[in-house]
Amino acid sequence: MADADNSYARLMDPASERAKRGAFFFLVLFAAIIFAMWDLARFLWGGTAVPSTLNMGVGVGLTVLMLASLVPVVVARKKLDRGDDGGVVSSMAALLVISLVMIGGIVYNWTTLTIGSGYGGIYDITTIWFLVHFVAAILALLASIMKISRTPDRAKRERWVSYNVLTYWGGVAILWVAFFIVFYIA
Amino acid sequence: MATNEIQAQPLDDMGGDKSAFAISMLFPLFRATLWGLTGYFAAAWITAILAGTVIVDPLPATVGYVAGLVCWLMGSGVWEGWIRRAFGGKEAPSYTGIERYFRFGPDSKSTAVRYVVLNIVTFFLAGMAAMAIRIELLTPDSTGWWMSEIQYNQTFGIHGLMMLLGVVASAIVGGVGYYLIPLMLGTRNVVFPKLLGLSWWLLPPATFAVFMSPTIGGFQTGWWGYPPLAQNSGSGIVWYVLGAATILIASLLGAINIAGTMVYMRAKGMSLGRVPIFIWGLFAAATILIVESPATYTGALMDLSDMILGSHFYTGPTGHPLAYMDQFWFLFHPEVYVFILPAFAIWLEILPAAAKRPLFARGWAIAGLVGVSMLGAMLGVHHYFTAVSDARMPIFMTITETVSIPTGFIYLSAIGTIWGGRLRINAAVLLVLMAMMNFLVGGLTGIFNADVPADLQLHNTYWVIAHFHYTMLGGVIFTWLAALYWWFPKVTGRKINEFWGKFHAWWFLVFFNCTFFPMFIAGLDGMNRRIAIYLPYLHEINLFMSISSFFLGAGFLIPLANLLYSWRYGPKADANPWGSKGLEWQIKSPTPYVPYPEGVDPEVVGPNDNYAPGAKEPFVWVPTPSK
Numbered sequence: 001m002a003d004a005d006n007s008y009a010r011l012m013d014p015a016s017e018r019a020k021r022g023a024f025f026f027l028v029l030f031a032a033i034i035f036a037m038w039d040l041a042r043f044l045w046g047g048t049a050v051p052s053t054l055n056m057g058v059g060v061g062l063t064v065l066m067l068a069s070l071v072p073v074v075v076a077r078k079k080l081d082r083g084d085d086g087g088v089v090s091s092m093a094a095l096l097v098i099s100l101v102m103i104g105g106i107v108y109n110w111t112t113l114t115i116g117s118g119y120g121g122i123y124d125i126t127t128i129w130f131l132v133h134f135v136a137a138i139l140a141l142l143a144s145i146m147k148i149s150r151t152p153d154r155a156k157r158e159r160w161v162s163y164n165v166l167t168y169w170g171g172v173a174i175l176w177v178a179f180f181i182v183f184y185i186a
Numbered sequence: 187m188a189t190n191e192i193q194a195q196p197l198d199d200m201g202g203d204k205s206a207f208a209i210s211m212l213f214p215l216f217r218a219t220l221w222g223l224t225g226y227f228a229a230a231w232i233t234a235i236l237a238g239t240v241i242v243d244p245l246p247a248t249v250g251y252v253a254g255l256v257c258w259l260m261g262s263g264v265w266e267g268w269i270r271r272a273f274g275g276k277e278a279p280s281y282t283g284i285e286r287y288f289r290f291g292p293d294s295k296s297t298a299v300r301y302v303v304l305n306i307v308t309f310f311l312a313g314m315a316a317m318a319i320r321i322e323l324l325t326p327d328s329t330g331w332w333m334s335e336i337q338y339n340q341t342f343g344i345h346g347l348m349m350l351l352g353v354v355a356s357a358i359v360g361g362v363g364y365y366l367i368p369l370m371l372g373t374r375n376v377v378f379p380k381l382l383g384l385s386w387w388l389l390p391p392a393t394f395a396v397f398m399s400p401t402i403g404g405f406q407t408g409w410w411g412y413p414p415l416a417q418n419s420g421s422g423i424v425w426y427v428l429g430a431a432t433i434l435i436a437s438l439l440g441a442i443n444i445a446g447t448m449v450y451m452r453a454k455g456m457s458l459g460r461v462p463i464f465i466w467g468l469f470a471a472a473t474i475l476i477v478e479s480p481a482t483y484t485g486a487l488m489d490l491s492d493m494i495l496g497s498h499f500y501t502g503p504t505g506h507p508l509a510y511m512d513q514f515w516f517l518f519h520p521e522v523y524v525f526i527l528p529a530f531a532i533w534l535e536i537l538p539a540a541a542k543r544p545l546f547a548r549g550w551a552i553a554g555l556v557g558v559s560m561l562g563a564m565l566g567v568h569h570y571f572t573a574v575s576d577a578r579m580p581i582f583m584t585i586t587e588t589v590s591i592p593t594g595f596i597y598l599s600a601i602g603t604i605w606g607g608r609l610r611i612n613a614a615v616l617l618v619l620m621a622m623m624n625f626l627v628g629g630l631t632g633i634f635n636a637d638v639p640a641d642l643q644l645h646n647t648y649w650v651i652a653h654f655h656y657t658m659l660g661g662v663i664f665t666w667l668a669a670l671y672w673w674f675p676k677v678t679g680r681k682i683n684e685f686w687g688k689f690h691a692w693w694f695l696v697f698f699n700c701t702f703f704p705m706f707i708a709g710l711d712g713m714n715r716r717i718a719i720y721l722p723y724l725h726e727i728n729l730f731m732s733i734s735s736f737f738l739g740a741g742f743l744i745p746l747a748n749l750l751y752s753w754r755y756g757p758k759a760d761a762n763p764w765g766s767k768g769l770e771w772q773i774k775s776p777t778p779y780v781p782y783p784e785g786v787d788p789e790v791v792g793p794n795d796n797y798a799p800g801a802k803e804p805f806v807w808v809p810t811p812s813k
Contacts, residue, residue: 149274
């Protein structure tokens with residue numbers, strides 16, 4: 001699909017790729033602090049014991065999956081550096097599948113806890129927040145994949161979008177590991 | 187290339203579409219409203235049917251709000267202007283004429299103008315709520331002819347929330363800041379223009395929801411939303427929580443743009459020491475929002491979860507109501523610095539140009555702005571000394587009182603700037619001087635609030651109301667009007683009527699003080715806040731305050747008329763009517779759609795506040811380097 005001549009739009013979005021990628025970290029910082037609040041709140045409402053009903057196997061599985069997801073993230077970044085659109089799309093598709101599995105695991109673990117209890121409440125609301133992030137990740141990945149496929153020239157000019165999607169995923173992966181330590185082990 | 191050559195360049199091709207206004211330009215607004223209402227009612231009804239409940243219950247109201255907000259955004263132009271393109275779809279045309287003011291778009295200038303308009307509308311509506319409160323307080327008892335106690339509670343809650351989050355949170359940051367950030371930094375737009383555009387479009391539904399909350403049961407908590415009262419005070423609390431959270435998200439989107447644009451998009455040669463002081467004020471405010479708002483977001487979501495999901499964070503056997511206060515005040519005390527720091531910075535931006543003197547102790551002033559921002563993160567507990575353990579009191583008293591030190595830097599910088607200068611007093615400068623006086627009163631009386639022994643007596647009295655209004659209305663709103671007057675020529679190419687500007691400034695000062703200074707006395711005499719009735723011996727002073735407040739409220743029609751009239755018929759302004767050395771004044775007024783012409787960039791070669799005779803121009807214009 002060819003782009004319309006829209007020189008005003010380009011002129012009025014003057015930020016460089018460095019600026020777009022750098023400024024995105026303010027958003028990542030904000031998201032990280034929100035999760036830090038949830039992690040702190042776990043000890044106020046959840047006490048120190050982890051309920052026996054919580055499915056540890058699912059938690060470990062999801063954490064391993066998130067750690068493994070860093071491989072397609074790294075691969076996609078390298079492909080982006082090289083301008084290999086096909087490689088970027090396949091890595092992002094892998095992340096899409098992982099998002100869906102994560103959502104399934106999160107929803108499954110809700111059934112093992114009661115939201116009205118102290119631990120159950122803080123666990124459920126924290127994982128709801130993760131779920132929101134995974135839904136956002138799915139939309140962002142889908143957008144990147146479709147843009148690369150439908151308008152490769154535009155996607156090349158706006159590589160920062162794909163970089164930021166991958167940065168976002170990396171941030172969520174780190175936050176998930178922290179969540180696992182705080183909610184399953186500590 | 188000299189500055190005057192840049193101003194003389196024919197920029198018509200960068201000025202955007204010159205078409206006259208047509209009613210069809212309002213289409214996105216109508217569409218957004220239609221889609222938003224349809225989305226709300228459809229989602230709320232479906233949820234109510236599935237849950238076997240009624241549409242005004244918390245769960246349907248929540249689902250309806252979220253669906254309505256998304257539909258509103260899509261109707262406003264977010265779909266064709268952003269989402270469709272993001273998925274590789276067709277690119278929307280750039281709207282560069284009048285119609286850009288009525289639809290979603292990436293232009294930060296039109297976003298800022300929309301902020302001003304919405305702030306004025308919200309200020310009017312929340313001001314009407316204040317008038318309703320003062321009518322109720324004309325008599326000591328709850329007369330019944332005007333409002334019930336329940337309605338009184340709803341009214342002061344809506345007044346407080348909307349004045350804070352709907353007006354002062356965005357009046358200077360949004361209406362003034364978003365316009366000036368790119369211009370002052372020497373770039374054409376902010377780092378994420380679409381996110382900034384989105385920030386405004388989040389506001390109307392949130393504002394509407396809070397004002398309409400009485401239709402689904404209202405809320406009795408005031409603007410704090412304290413549990414467990416929140417869970418027992420009507421479904422309107424859901425719209426309060428969602429509306430407040432939405433407005434805070436809008437603020438956050440702006441904060442990311444402020445911080446990102448300042449860090450990454452400064453003009454060549456603009457070191458951090460040369461960044462305009464107003465941008466420093468905005469940056470200090472933005473850091474508060476990015477770092478401290480998460481605590482309050484989590485508190486709001488947990489409060490909402492208690493209402494719609496059945497959790498017990500703040501109620502029931504596992505509930506900790508005091509935790510909400512910690513989460514709430516962790517942001518909402520520093521939030522007042524989000525309001526006032528940009529106002530301080532405007533004083534320091536206007537005074538050097540008006541006095542034709544360099545900004546005194548510039549480095550200390552920046553340290554003051556950043557220092558207030560950092561210290562402000564740690565002192566929210568002083569809002570509930572009456573509810574915490576003895577151990578926490580002296581710590582938070584000390585930190586709170588320490589804030590006066592960096593605030594003092596800012597005052598000393600302002601006073602040092604005008605000391606020995608020849609201040610040219612126009613309406614904007616007059617309002618700045620008045621704001622400085624008002625905030626001084628508010629700040630000094632705040633020391634008593636911070637002091638534990640005094641606070642335990644003054645807590646929940648009208649002393650606190652007076653202190654707060656001296657800082658917010660007296661400090662922020664006076665400065666907001668000053669900023670609107672000062673930068674009016676930049677936006678419209680015309681000047682305001684100086685006589686009526688000064689007339690209103692004095693009117694405002696007199697009736698502001700007549701309304702709020704007696705509240706210190708009433709508070710010391712034992713008048714409680716948040717209650718519709720008071721003891722008969724306080725009647726006369728309340729009568730005086732109410733009548734003064736009616737004059738104060740009516741007086742706001744003067745600047746409104748002045749701004750509207752001057753926009754069409756005011757005297758035409760030069761490109762730089764105040765002789766300012768700020769970069770934003772070195773380009774044409776009104777600002778062209780593309781503020782900096784293609785192919786040439788500003789380079790900063792000196793401080794922008796050096797008004798010494800014969801001082802060289804702080805900016806030169808250089809060809810854009812080829813990439």
